[in-house]
Amino acid sequence: MKFLVSTNDLQGKERGDFSWVPPGELVARYGIICDAEKSDGTGCGCGRAFGGLVTNRSTTTAKVMELPIDEAGWRAEVHRMLQETDWARGLNLVGLANYIDWMAGRDLHAIQDLPTGTILGRRAWNEEGKPCVDDLLLRYRPEANSWLD
Numbered sequence: 001m002k003f004l005v006s007t008n009d010l011q012g013k014e015r016g017d018f019s020w021v022p023p024g025e026l027v028a029r030y031g032i033i034c035d036a037e038k039s040d041g042t043g044c045g046c047g048r049a050f051g052g053l054v055t056n057r058s059t060t061t062a063k064v065m066e067l068p069i070d071e072a073g074w075r076a077e078v079h080r081m082l083q084e085t086d087w088a089r090g091l092n093l094v095g096l097a098n099y100i101d102w103m104a105g106r107d108l109h110a111i112q113d114l115p116t117g118t119i120l121g122r123r124a125w126n127e128e129g130k131p132c133v134d135d136l137l138l139r140y141r142p143e144a145n146s147w148l149d
């Protein structure tokens with residue numbers, strides 16, 4: 001199964017890139033996007049960042065990798081991280097399970113058709129009166145051997 005992990009590949013290729021997550025650590029999109037984030041990618045950086053499930057730090061680059069774990073293992077890691085970091089505060093058991101389902105849909109199931117080695121960025125921002133926009137950006141697609149940004 002494929003997962004998103006932190007990578008230093010392509011770091012610095014885009015203005016404002018940063019990575020505080022060791023390469024290879026599982027990453028996902030969680031937390032809250034602040035209102036400073038803009039649709040052009042400017043702002044504080046939270047809308048461009050993936051969070052590391054172990055370090056809880058941020059990176060703007062994530063790589064699609066096959067790992068010898070399964071979805072249940074990934075869900076257990078996400079659950080542990082959400083509890084330890086207090087992101088789960090205010091969610092009852094059903095709410096927490098629903099949140100992890102939602103994360104699995106967009107950060108696990110959504111990447112299964114991408115080739116290993118694909119590098120993704122993120123662009124998220126809030127619009128008045130609408131749900132948060134939160135897109136994965138294709139930064140590198142290995143089968144085409146092309147740099148997309």
Ligand SMILES: [Zn+2]
Nearest residue numbers: 034044045046
């Ligand atoms: Zn922010």
